[in-house]
Amino acid sequence: xxxxxxxxxxxxxxxxxxxxxxxxxxxxxxxxxxxxxxxxxxxxxxxxxxxxxxxxxxxxxxxxxxxxxxxxxxxxxxxxxxxxxxxxxxxxxxxxxxxxxxxxxxxxxxxxxxxxxxxxxxxxxxxxxxxxxxxxxxxxxxxxxxxxxxxx
Numbered sequence: 425x426x427x428x429x430x431x432x433x434x435x436x437x438x439x440x441x442x443x444x445x446x447x448x449x450x451x452x453x454x455x456x457x458x459x460x461x462x463x464x465x466x467x468x469x470x471x472x473x474x475x476x477x478x479x480x481x482x483x484x485x486x487x488x489x490x491x492x493x494x495x496x497x498x499x500x501x502x503x504x505x506x507x508x509x510x511x512x513x514x515x516x517x518x519x520x521x522x523x524x525x526x527x528x529x530x531x532x533x534x535x536x537x538x539x540x541x542x543x544x545x546x547x548x549x550x551x552x553x554x555x556x557x558x559x560x561x562x563x564x565x566x567x568x569x570x571x572x573x574x575x576x
Contacts, residue, residue: 467554474512475558477503478551507551515550515561517543527552529560536566 484500487493515527520538523530527550528543536544543563550561 512553528563530565531562532564533567538566540568542566
């Protein structure tokens, strides 16, 4: 009878130990999942704020182009640096760069010497943060002069 009792106790111990191990693994997984979810929520909140600041930046950028006010230039520079510290990067393709639909939004076409379908000019800068596009750059695409003449 003692052997039976011992065997039953060992089985119960094993069952409790396995239950504890499962509970511990569940807790570890829960903590990891919650940490990831929290980071994602923080990122979404930061992206929302950055999108709002980008519109402010557009206004500052236009103001800096139109004025010689040194104070405005300083504040604009500080805003650019602050967004940079938050991981925000400009998407500003150059003339002749390939059109990338993930980062660019085509808003029109114009005759250009650049290869057809490439960026002729940038209408509005885009921005990305941590590899995610917050706002696509608005671009005018190049349309070859030859195709324009053939269409007439």
